[in-house]
Amino acid sequence: MMHEPQFSHDFIRTLETLFSWRRDVRHFKKDPIPDVILNHLLSIACMAPSVGLSEPWRFIQVKTPKIKTEIYDLFKTTNKEAAQNYTSEQQILYNNLKLSGLDDAPHHIAVFSEENPTQGMGLGRQTMPQTTAYSTVMAIFSFWLAARAYGIGVGWVSILPPQHVKEILKTPDHWNFIAYLCVGYPQFTQDTPELENKGWEQRNPKRKEWIIR
Amino acid sequence: MMHEPQFSHDFIRTLETLFSWRRDVRHFKKDPIPDVILNHLLSIACMAPSVGLSEPWRFIQVKTPKIKTEIYDLFKTTNKEAAQNYTSEQQILYNNLKLSGLDDAPHHIAVFSEENPTQGMGLGRQTMPQTTAYSTVMAIFSFWLAARAYGIGVGWVSILPPQHVKEILKTPDHWNFIAYLCVGYPQFTQDTPELENKGWEQRNPKRKEWIIR
Numbered sequence: 572m573m574h575e576p577q578f579s580h581d582f583i584r585t586l587e588t589l590f591s592w593r594r595d596v597r598h599f600k601k602d603p604i605p606d607v608i609l610n611h612l613l614s615i616a617c618m619a620p621s622v623g624l625s626e627p628w629r630f631i632q633v634k635t636p637k638i639k640t641e642i643y644d645l646f647k648t649t650n651k652e653a654a655q656n657y658t659s660e661q662q663i664l665y666n667n668l669k670l671s672g673l674d675d676a677p678h679h680i681a682v683f684s685e686e687n688p689t690q691g692m693g694l695g696r697q698t699m700p701q702t703t704a705y706s707t708v709m710a711i712f713s714f715w716l717a718a719r720a721y722g723i724g725v726g727w728v729s730i731l732p733p734q735h736v737k738e739i740l741k742t743p744d745h746w747n748f749i750a751y752l753c754v755g756y757p758q759f760t761q762d763t764p765e766l767e768n769k770g771w772e773q774r775n776p777k778r779k780e781w782i783i784r
Numbered sequence: 785m786m787h788e789p790q791f792s793h794d795f796i797r798t799l800e801t802l803f804s805w806r807r808d809v810r811h812f813k814k815d816p817i818p819d820v821i822l823n824h825l826l827s828i829a830c831m832a833p834s835v836g837l838s839e840p841w842r843f844i845q846v847k848t849p850k851i852k853t854e855i856y857d858l859f860k861t862t863n864k865e866a867a868q869n870y871t872s873e874q875q876i877l878y879n880n881l882k883l884s885g886l887d888d889a890p891h892h893i894a895v896f897s898e899e900n901p902t903q904g905m906g907l908g909r910q911t912m913p914q915t916t917a918y919s920t921v922m923a924i925f926s927f928w929l930a931a932r933a934y935g936i937g938v939g940w941v942s943i944l945p946p947q948h949v950k951e952i953l954k955t956p957d958h959w960n961f962i963a964y965l966c967v968g969y970p971q972f973t974q975d976t977p978e979l980e981n982k983g984w985e986q987r988n989p990k991r992k993e994w995i996i997r
Binding site for chain 1: 801803833836838839847851894914915918921925944945946953954963985987991992
């Protein structure tokens with residue numbers, strides 16, 4: 572065991588800057604990220620908490636161009652369908668958003684969660700089996716934050732149909748699709764969400780208030 | 785917009801220390817945390833990414849002693865039932881684990897997720913409505929990491945039955961129970977999970993390898 576760390580005020584201030592400048596990135600440069608950095612980010616992801624120490628996360632790097640194209644095509648179809656849910660004015664706004672960086676991101680990472688892992692012997696998930704998926708989400712978010720500290724952008728594509736993604740990637744039945752990530756150096760950085768800048772939605776200050784019981 | 789930040793090597797190293805010393809804490813000192821710090825941690829939680837900028841998280845501070853006792857009693861019942869799932873040898877090990885800090889943590893925080901938020905106008909969740917819950921998980925993890933930087937411990941109690949918790953806390957039907965957190969200053973800190981120290985489970989190095997497609 573290392574000596575117990577103390578976190579300075581300076582560190583905490585910079586950590587808060589990291590939280591406020593983390594973005595869901597959709598505009599990437601084409602330059603690839605060195606393997607040594609990607610591997611390091613994965614090792615940080617694996618420090619995430621997991622229910623019963625089950626480490627249910629399964630990270631796939633999608634490298635085959637044909638598969639990347641299939642995923643991008645799937646996104647385009649689903650995105651077109653999603654646009655139909657909006658009225659004409661909203662639809663114009665929706666179609667003006669760039670909702671994935673699948674076209675230009677140099678790295679595609681698909682993340683799955685083992686539905687019923689033997690590791691951890693089921694501890695902590697008897698009443699809420701979905702906590703395995705939640706563990707995987709925290710691994711993704713660890714990856715995302717560390718990436719941002721390295722100047723690397725991550726974009727979470729969330730409107731792919733899970734079953735189609737599983738078929739394209741030929742994953743086992745007991746893997747639960749969690750996220751498809753675009754990863755690369757961002758074309759620009761910002762401290763406000765793109766959805767806010769483009770007028771889709773804004774943060775609600777009420778969300779920062781406690782409910783008391 | 786602020787000037788774009790750069791994150792130094794020193795900062796990144798300390799960030800990695802934060803990830804490796806974050807723990808799921810079960811042993812708390814009784815001293816309360818000042819409100820100003822708890823409120824600040826909540827404001828950091830709210831910087832988390834959320835699907836469509838929907839901010840679906842709902843944080844409840846549980847302060848009423850009677851309600852805290854009801855939750856603790858519920859935990860004890862569920863934990864006893866969970867222990868029955870194990871064979872005699874595993875059961876001895878299981879019963880030797882402290883799986884909640886509900887008895888001594890000065891703060892109890894219940895976290896819920898709005899199932900179908902109007903904020904965000906449904907963007908990004910057409911094929912995976914569970915991404916709202918995932919957004920809330922990232923808010924919890926932001927709270928957790930920032931708390932650790934402030935020397936504050938967080939423990940996620942995951943074996944409560946959601947419906948009972950909702951009844952005790954009288955929450956709306958459309959709120960999805962995500963987590964019950966124990967929060968306080970930890971009795972001790974460590975860089976290895978307690979489940980590993982107590983011989984329940986250990987990390988699998990294979991988890992840090994990419995699968996390639």
